[in-house]
Amino acid sequence: MQNRNTKTKDEVLRIISSSSYALSHTDIENTAQIDFDRVTLYRILSAYEQQGIVHKVVGNDGKARYAACKENCQEHLHHKDNHLHFGCNDCGKMYCFEDRVIDLKMPKGFKAQQFNYTVYGTCPECNA
Numbered sequence: 070m071q072n073r074n075t076k077t078k079d080e081v082l083r084i085i086s087s088s089s090y091a092l093s094h095t096d097i098e099n100t101a102q103i104d105f106d107r108v109t110l111y112r113i114l115s116a117y118e119q120q121g122i123v124h125k126v127v128g129n130d131g132k133a134r135y136a137a138c139k140e141n142c143q144e145h146l147h148h149k150d151n152h153l154h155f156g157c158n159d160c161g162k163m164y165c166f167e168d169r170v171i172d173l174k175m176p177k178g179f180k181a182q183q184f185n186y187t188v189y190g191t192c193p194e195c196n197a
């Protein structure tokens with residue numbers, strides 16, 4: 070049992086970190102080479118999210134997708150999601166640009182905790 074869980078966790082992380090764009094539950098299920106149910110997948114993703122290993126990207130279709138976190142995502146145990154996301158209007162893929170960091174100065178007295186920067190347009194695949 071323990072073995073199987075570990076295998077599933079590893080497989081989910083492998084899929085997310087080897088993808089060039091953020092993946093939905095369905096994307097992960099379709100790519101996985103082993104079988105697991107959706108409840109297990111939800112549990113794994115929420116654990117990874119809490120540990121700062123993956124982060125959620127929600128597009129304007131309301132669907133959650135997951136992208137791997139880079140080392141600098143985590144700061145004082147808070148996820149520092151201050152980078153740009155990109156949503157393709159044609160294929161619907163969401164991309165995560167970890168190296169496009171936005172540093173926004175808040176007005177005095179305001180403390181920013183969650184960021185959500187998503188630019189919509191067309192991706193290289195759809196532009197080709």
Ligand SMILES: [Zn+2]
Binds near residue numbers: 158194
């Ligand atoms: Zn596209």
Ligand SMILES: [Zn+2]
Binds near residue numbers: 126136153166167
């Ligand atoms: Zn991201």
